[in-house]
Amino acid sequence: MNLYLSGLLWVAGVAAVVAALAVLFRRFGSDEERLSNNESAGLVFTIVGGLHAVVTAFVLISLLDTVKSVGDDSxxxxxxxxxxxxxxxxxxxxxxxxxxxxxxxxxxxxxxxxxxxxxxxxxxxxxxxxxxxxxxxxxxxxxxxxxxxxxxxxxxxxxxxxxxxxxxxxxxxxxxGVSTVMWFALILGAVMSALFPFLFGGPKIIPHIVIVVILTAALTLLLFAIYQLENPFSGGVKVDPDAFSSALDRLR
Incomplete structure (x- = not known):
């Protein structure tokens, strides 16, 4: 399957599931209780989301550097x-x-x-x-x-x-590549960041669903990118052995 199509399917599928959960949560939950959570939940969300963003950025930059290093070393x-x-x-x-x-x-x-x-x-x-x-x-x-x-x-x-x-x-x-412990931290952090907006309350459900979907789509996209970058010899940005092919041609 095409890389971009596969990524879009992952993002769309996870976003659809979270959107459905948000609708159910708003329909059967109490708006007044969620409104009272906005201030405290906002502070915790800032910390959790910030930590997860830092870890994700670190992993992405590290993997991109690895891909470049593999090409240079080859x-x-x-x-x-x-x-x-x-x-x-x-x-x-x-x-x-x-x-x-x-x-x-x-x-x-x-x-x-x-x-x-x-x-x-x-x-x-x-x-x-x-x-x-x-x-x-x-x-x-x-x-x-x-x-x-x-x-x-x-x-x-x-x-x-x-x-x-x-x-x-x-x-x-x-x-x-990415260790099992790091994958656990990335996935669990993404889940917590995606579920935190469920604690926020507001008068309109459509803006709330849009916020949840955009956040979840962004987190899924970043995890998909990390997965594709994990092995520099395969995946979406695989390094090809062109340097060795050219070298062998020169020696022949």
Whole structure:
């Protein structure tokens, strides 16, 4: 289902349920009792709604930063692998051929094996780490006679370390997301914020229903956005492995 259609259905469905509850609550409740609650309920609603807004904003900003970091780390990782390959072209065979084989194989592993697993929130195996370790050993044992080859060897080692760090950050982001405790706080806070207007009284039911529906729709929309951002490799703002595809094309 289309992302925007799914979001609209969630927002509309929850808003409709809350609107129906508001009508029932106003029909069978006492207007005088609710009017007497306005001042005290307003103070509590300000505190509860404010705390929930702060927590929601913090989670959203954190997830948006994570999505951006995954994109940046993926680009850095892929470019560093290409740089390792280019630096190794200065060496003679079999070092050059081995590095070229391992860099292409590593990019293919990330692209064809790891990324689909990350989309499905599955753990990746050790194949990628093993290829990086093989690259490290090949570069470390490569003979380097002369200042130029020493520089190329150092450059290849530095770029491999950059790729290692970027890979670690990418995999850390896949195992992050929103914890169960935080989801509990977000959902319970949203429910409390949505139900608090039921305690307010007023002479007209239509404005009251509109207020409740708008508040509930906004809270549902924010929770839906958090859910879509939770996994940066899937959902509404998924990061694509374009950097690795481009890197593999360059090495071919």
């Amino acid at each position: 680009t850095k990782e892929a470019n560093s692998i290409v740089a390792v390959n280019w630096a190794a072209t200065s060496f003679a065979d079999p070092v050059r051929g081995k590095v070229e084989e391992l860099t292409r194989s590593y990019l293919g592993t990330v692209l064809n094996d790891e990324w689909p697993k990350l989309r499905q929130e599955q753990d990746v195996d050790e194949d990628g780490w093993q290829k990086l370790d093989e690259l490290r050993k090949v570069i470390a044992e490569a003979p380097a006679e002369g200042h130029w080859l020493e520089n190329r060897k150092t450059e290849a080692s530095n770029q491999l370390w950059e790729a290692y760090q970027a890979r670690q950050s990418r995999l850390d982001a896949a195992s992050g």
